[in-house]
Ligand code: UDP
């Protein structure tokens with residue numbers, strides 16, 4: 001790692017004219033302390049990423065869970081907008097996990113794109129549906145999904161695509177900056193603080209707060225990530241514990257211990273409730289409004 005140059009002004013401006021470089025975003029952090037790029041709109045050339053991906057003849061997986069009422073409420077729009085915006089022109093395989101395969105909407109897919117439906121048991125509590133994803137994904141990555149995809153993104157279903165989400169987002173491991181928290185001081189971030197939990201982060205630990213609604217990477221990296229999180233969740237459960245933000249707490253612990261190779265700016269998964277902000281140029285995914293009373297028992 002250590003690929004992105006530190007954001008010094010000399011790199012952001014033209015030596016002769018002093019004009020701002022066209023790919024500069026001087027108002028935001030574009031590189032992590034360990035040298036991974038934080039990609040913001042305008043800091044990458046989408047055509048270059050597209051060409052590279054096409055040359056490598058990649059298959060990209062996209063997993064999504066739609067259990068209980070989340071299926072009728074969100075899945076169709078998620079898939080329809082993914083057809084428009086997610087990895088356009090690449091080979092894509094969707095994996096939909098649900099307890100009701102027959103209820104999955106039939107969405108017309110573009111060339112080179114396939115959809116597979118995998119049956120899961122419906123957990124009673126919504127927290128358990130969310131947490132069970134890690135174990136299920138781990139098994140899927142060890143099976144057909146792992147054999148047919150090179151890179152995989154794992155996403156929540158309660159959101160839809162609103163802009164290009166292309167190969168610029170691919171890397172060995174990819175984490176998403178949480179749109180609520182990206183500008184918060186580190187000590188305020190909602191990491192798990194219970195020392196008995198496998199997800200615990202001490203004060204002063206944690207680079208960023210990542211959102212579990214989007215993470216990705218190579219099959220091997222995601223096998224490690226999902227194994228780590230599933231193990232931590234089982235460890236906590238055996239002790240009668242549940243981390244503050246469930247699987248997301250364990251995901252944050254994993255990315256603290258194993259730094260992501262690429263970080264996506266909050267533009268990649270934006271909450272419209274936050275209103276417009278100067279640094280959010282073109283949101284790629286938009287959260288649906290939280291309607292928990294309708295969706296959760
Ligand atoms: N989920 C589901 N059915 C449920 C609860 C969760 O399908 O009853 C899946 C769905 O993909 C959802 C994800 O788990 O997007 C995470 O849950 P949720 O979005 O409710 O969590 P939040 O984003 O509010 O933390």
Ligand code: MN
Nearest residue numbers: 156157158213
């Ligand atoms: Mn969600």
